[in-house]
Amino acid sequence: MSPACGIASSISYFTVYSPSLVLSGEEINRAFGTNILNNKSQRRVANFDEDALTMAWNAASGCLEQTKTVPDHIFLCSNTLPSWPCGAYLLSSLGLSLSTPVTVISGSWNCAFDTLSLAFHTAAAGKNVLLVATEALSKYALSNPEIAFADSSCAILITPDMAGNRHMFKPAGNFYSADTFEPLICNSDGSTKIFDDIRFTTSKVSQGISELLGKIDKPQIFGFSAFDDKISSAVRRLPQLAKSRFIDDPIHTIGFAGCVQPFLVLSMTQMKHGDIIHLCSLGGGARITALSTEFEKFAALPTGQKAALINGFEHFRNIRTFMDKSEPMRSTFTSEIIQSRDQQFLLNLNGIQCKNCNKIYTIPQSICPSCHEQSEFIQKPLERRGTIFTFAHEYYVPTPNPPVTMLVVDLDGGGRLTVQAADCSPDETAIGNKVKFVLRRYHSGNNLPNYFWKAVLL
Numbered sequence: 001m002s003p004a005c006g007i008a009s010s011i012s013y014f015t016v017y018s019p020s021l022v023l024s025g026e027e028i029n030r031a032f033g034t035n036i037l038n039n040k041s042q043r044r045v046a047n048f049d050e051d052a053l054t055m056a057w058n059a060a061s062g063c064l065e066q067t068k069t070v071p072d073h074i075f076l077c078s079n080t081l082p083s084w085p086c087g088a089y090l091l092s093s094l095g096l097s098l099s100t101p102v103t104v105i106s107g108s109w110n111c112a113f114d115t116l117s118l119a120f121h122t123a124a125a126g127k128n129v130l131l132v133a134t135e136a137l138s139k140y141a142l143s144n145p146e147i148a149f150a151d152s153s154c155a156i157l158i159t160p161d162m163a164g165n166r167h168m169f170k171p172a173g174n175f176y177s178a179d180t181f182e183p184l185i186c187n188s189d190g191s192t193k194i195f196d197d198i199r200f201t202t203s204k205v206s207q208g209i210s211e212l213l214g215k216i217d218k219p220q221i222f223g224f225s226a227f228d229d230k231i232s233s234a235v236r237r238l239p240q241l242a243k244s245r246f247i248d249d250p251i252h253t254i255g256f257a258g259c260v261q262p263f264l265v266l267s268m269t270q271m272k273h274g275d276i277i278h279l280c281s282l283g284g285g286a287r288i289t290a291l292s293t294e295f296e297k298f299a300a301l302p303t304g305q306k307a308a309l310i311n312g313f314e315h316f317r318n319i320r321t322f323m324d325k326s327e328p329m330r331s332t333f334t335s336e337i338i339q340s341r342d343q344q345f346l347l348n349l350n351g352i353q354c355k356n357c358n359k360i361y362t363i364p365q366s367i368c369p370s371c372h373e374q375s376e377f378i379q380k381p382l383e384r385r386g387t388i389f390t391f392a393h394e395y396y397v398p399t400p401n402p403p404v405t406m407l408v409v410d411l412d413g414g415g416r417l418t419v420q421a422a423d424c425s426p427d428e429t430a431i432g433n434k435v436k437f438v439l440r441r442y443h444s445g446n447n448l449p450n451y452f453w454k455a456v457l458l
């Protein structure tokens with residue numbers, strides 16, 4: 001990657017999304033008979049109706065909602081997106097123009113760092129860039145390394161360097177990159193295996209990072225993401241880092257996979273004026289990204305994301321495999337044609353408004369049910385927040401956590417829509433509660449995932 005010296009771009013805002021379900025390190029260790037995780041640690045894990053794309057939407061919509069910015073370019077980085085035109089889907093569900101360029105980058109756990117470099121360069125060319133990094137990894141969690149990675153997403157708005165931005169960063173030098181580890185294991189038949197057999201041994205990792213640190217300025221802060229506490233402690237003890245502040249906290253809560261991305265922003269929040277920060281992650285080699293600060297103020301992290309502890313590993317497995325079990329029953333449900341037809345209305349959340357009486361409807365009408373005129377209708381973007389008008393708990397609908405709560409929601413700006421509730425227990429639901437819409441996965445057919453809106457309590 002070429003250096004970005006002298007070019008300034010700013011991180012204007014960021015959001016982090018961690019799913020609400022939590023699996024304890026103790027439970028994971030018990031399930032696999034190992035002690036790979038600290039017993040007190042936790043892993044955020046996606047619910048059955050969440051995947052990398054829905055989590056990307058969560059982080060991105062939060063960022064755009066707060067900043068009221070329309071991005072010129074979106075970078076979406078992930079190794080775990082569903083096989084689906086995710087870029088177009090993200091644009092549509094965010095209510096952005098489908099002509100907005102989206103670059104999807106994957107390839108290694110380090111893709112977030114590569115993408116960060118690209119995003120800084122694009123912003124330096126005068127563009128508002130939204131970087132969305134997302135991973136939903138431990139789908140089946142058949143092995144402990146899989147579960148050691150957790151699920152999350154983050155969105156970072158990077159803008160050209162303009163006076164008045166609160167959080168200014170510019171690359172302090174190169175985006176350093178070095179292949180310090182050999183991630184491919186060659187088998188005797190000449191084939192290679194990735195990931196399953198990777199051995200990030202503690203000594204190899206510390207040696208590699210030590211070599212990298214020999215080539216660059218000593219950092220005030222060294223942010224490190226690894227999936228194993230032992231590797232973390234070995235790196236922490238490197239002599240080159242003796243005077244640096246070492247940050248690996250998010251690994252214990254968010255996990256590694258998601259960690260690379262939120263970790264980046266979490267680390268940045270701890271920087272002070274003039275600090276040099278190096279961020280390092282493992283993957284297809286280690287990458288170190290060096291950034292220096294210009295200004296002193298930083299955004300506060302989003303707080304108040306509620307957590308729900310999963311009671312047992314078997315329950316977790318049930319949640320994560322639920323969607324796959326239900327797929328064959330619904331094979332005719334989804335098609336590209338249906339997705340395309342619904343794009344403007346359901347996914348983009350557009351409704352119609354009667355020109356005669358101004359009443360708003362969420363579903364197209366030919367005659368206005370309110371004024372009974374064969375009126376003209378205009379397309380109207382719907383609010384994504386509302387109030388529960390009524391609800392019902394359905395115990396017959398297949399779900400790993402019965403019941404499914406169906407909500408009838410009166411949208412803030414007008415219109416009424418029936419949606420499922422997400423991430424809430426039955427006793428939390430009440431008429432008059434405020435809710436907001438989130439994008440969730442419904443079911444798949446012919447390997448095409450089907451997404452729709454659900455509502456979470458505010």
Ligand SMILES: [Zn+2]
Pocket residue numbers: 354355356357358359368369370371372373375
């Ligand atoms: Zn009317």
